[in-house]
Amino acid sequence: MDVTLLDRQQATYPLELCASSVPLFQSYLGSGPIVELKRPEAYLSGDGFHEFVYFPVGGGTEFGDSEKLNLVPPDAAPGYCISRTSSCQMTAFHAAAMKEEREDMILEKMESTPGSGSRESFTKRKAEVVADRKSKDKRIKGELEGESEVKTKCSTQVSRNSSKENSKACEVRKPDYIHVRARRGQATDSHSLAERARREKISKKMKCLQDLVPGCNTITGKAGMLDEIINYVQSLQRQVEFLSMKIAALNSSAEFNVENLPIKELPSYVANFPAAAKLPAMPNLTCFQLNSMQKEAVNCMLNETMHPPLTATEGIASASVSIPEQALSSSTITQLQPFSTWNMDPQGLYNLYNMGFH
Amino acid sequence: MNNPHHLNPTSLKSRFTTRFLRALTKIRAQKPISSSSPTEIFRRYRRIKVAADKSMAYSVRSRRIWSRAMLWKLRSRSYRRQDPCSGRRSGKTNQAIMKKSSNENTTTRREDGVGFVEEADELRQLVPGGETMNLCNLLDETAHYIKCLTTQLFSPIGKG
Numbered sequence: 001m002d003v004t005l006l007d008r009q010q011a012t013y014p015l016e017l018c019a020s021s022v023p024l025f026q027s028y029l030g031s032g033p034i035v036e037l038k039r040p041e042a043y044l045s046g047d048g049f050h051e052f053v054y055f056p057v058g059g060g061t062e063f064g065d066s067e068k069l070n071l072v073p074p075d076a077a078p079g080y081c082i083s084r085t086s087s088c089q090m091t092a093f094h095a096a097a098m099k100e101e102r103e104d105m106i107l108e109k110m111e112s113t114p115g116s117g118s119r120e121s122f123t124k125r126k127a128e129v130v131a132d133r134k135s136k137d138k139r140i141k142g143e144l145e146g147e148s149e150v151k152t153k154c155s156t157q158v159s160r161n162s163s164k165e166n167s168k169a170c171e172v173r174k175p176d177y178i179h180v181r182a183r184r185g186q187a188t189d190s191h192s193l194a195e196r197a198r199r200e201k202i203s204k205k206m207k208c209l210q211d212l213v214p215g216c217n218t219i220t221g222k223a224g225m226l227d228e229i230i231n232y233v234q235s236l237q238r239q240v241e242f243l244s245m246k247i248a249a250l251n252s253s254a255e256f257n258v259e260n261l262p263i264k265e266l267p268s269y270v271a272n273f274p275a276a277a278k279l280p281a282m283p284n285l286t287c288f289q290l291n292s293m294q295k296e297a298v299n300c301m302l303n304e305t306m307h308p309p310l311t312a313t314e315g316i317a318s319a320s321v322s323i324p325e326q327a328l329s330s331s332t333i334t335q336l337q338p339f340s341t342w343n344m345d346p347q348g349l350y351n352l353y354n355m356g357f358h
Numbered sequence: 359m360n361n362p363h364h365l366n367p368t369s370l371k372s373r374f375t376t377r378f379l380r381a382l383t384k385i386r387a388q389k390p391i392s393s394s395s396p397t398e399i400f401r402r403y404r405r406i407k408v409a410a411d412k413s414m415a416y417s418v419r420s421r422r423i424w425s426r427a428m429l430w431k432l433r434s435r436s437y438r439r440q441d442p443c444s445g446r447r448s449g450k451t452n453q454a455i456m457k458k459s460s461n462e463n464t465t466t467r468r469e470d471g472v473g474f475v476e477e478a479d480e481l482r483q484l485v486p487g488g489e490t491m492n493l494c495n496l497l498d499e500t501a502h503y504i505k506c507l508t509t510q511l512f513s514p515i516g517k518g
Contacts, residue, residue, distance in 0.1 A: 198494070201494060202493060202494060202497065205494070205497040205498065205501070206497065208501055209497060209500065209501055209504075212501055212504050212505065213504070222474060223474060223477060226474055226477035226478070226481065227477060229481065229500060229504075230477060230480050230481055230484060232504065233481070233484045233485070233500065233503065233504060233507070234484060236504065236507040236508065236511065237484070237507065239511055240407075240410060240507060240510055240511060241407060243511065244403060244406040244407045244410050245399075245403045245406075245407075247382070247406050247515075248399050248400075248402040248403035248405075248406050249399055249403075
């Protein structure tokens with residue numbers, strides 16, 4: 001039975017149709033189509049025929065004059081356009097889905113319309129098909145396809161054709177990729193999608209960091225946020241260093257129960273020191289109540305923090321050089337300049353150290 | 359160890375606190391308490407700072423890139439101090455490891471396409487092990503690093 005069917009087809013559609021239309025098709029398809037244009041004869045045997053016959057007419061106007069090319073089923077156009085784009089992952093299964101449909105349609109048409117009588121029914125379909133096709137083509141040609149676009153088209157096709165196989169194919173075979181909705185007016189190729197996904201991840205992390213770093217709610221923009229984060233990390237690191245220095249200083253001077261070492265008990269330890277100097281209690285700086293001896297240690301530690309590559313011996317040498325208090329005060333004040341990036345009030349810091357020397 | 363203030367014995371805070379206390383008692387036991395010259399204080403300060411870094415890194419184990427980098431740095435430093443010959447050897451192998459890891463990840467000068475190269479580089483210098491991270495990981499590591507630093511500062515040892 002198949003042979004006779006083919007013979008009938010060959011009679012109905014003369015070869016010249018195929019020969020003349022192929023160059024048109026080729027020129028229309030342009031560069032890089034997925035579906036290759038084989039010789040027309042090849043299509044007349046077996047399943048290849050379906051692919052040829054149902055090659056779409058991208059713009060209906062080009063082929064509007066030739067009636068012979070009306071034989072386009074409603075959804076070959078999207079099938080063709082889908083196969084046109086190379087980056088879409090749903091090409092394979094969509095083509096298969098289209099093929100399924102087309103085969104059904106073909107069988108239906110071939111059975112119902114023998115010979116030339118088929119023209120009338122086809123022309124009837126043509127009216128609705130052309131309208132359908134044009135709208136779809138415009139939409140399809142206007143945008144490059146991303147996965148999400150194909151998905152939306154899939155769903156619209158479902159609504160238009162109401163064919164169960166199509167919907168089944170769409171739902172069942174979802175590719176397991178990260179789904180990024182391509183926004184209106186933005187490029188939808190895979191590279192920019194990946195870039196956008198990365199940027200969104202980074203902005204999400206910046207928001208988390210914004211919660212961690214205090215006082216940066218007013219700052220908008222990533223560069224300012226990064227600067228704030230850098231300052232905060234630097235200040236935290238310096239605080240850790242200062243506090244470990246404080247522990248070292250206290251460690252050297254007095255016995256103390258390490259477990260119970262709250263800040264409030266510090267003044268008592270300070271009083272025990274031989275050259276204790278009472279400092280005004282500042283809200284953030286209670287940990288910095290030190291005597292002059294410890295200030296020298298602070299000095300060499302400041303040296304170290306300001307110039308990290310210094311080795312321990314160098315640090316101590318520079319500390320011994322600046323033992324006289326006047327030199328000490330001046331050097332500490334000059335070293336306090338870089339601390340302006342601290343969150344603390346630099347003026348308060350100056351006051352603290354100044355008062356400590358008198 | 360009696361720590362009535364610790365609610366969760368397995369939290370980062372308690373892990374760090376116990377380790378740091380242990381290190382502190384060890385340091386106190388080593389040196390006589392009477393010495394209070396600046397040099398001694400300075401030396402002790404260095405040791406305490408290293409102890410703080412070490413206890414924090416050990417509390418986090420190898421779960422984070424920055425903790426791994428910090429542990430590696432501390433270990434290589436201690437090897438070098440103990441035995442110069444073995445330090446050289448271990449230094450070479452460690453350098454090979456670091457080079458391999460940096461080659462695996464990418465070159466140090468990164469153009470992430472987002473446009474924050476200078477700030478990102480500064481942040482990389484601050485966070486230990488940051489040179490081998492891309493911006494995404496860098497932000498994650500920074501968040502965890504900030505969390506650990508604040509834990510250090512506000513631990514019951516009286517640091518904060």
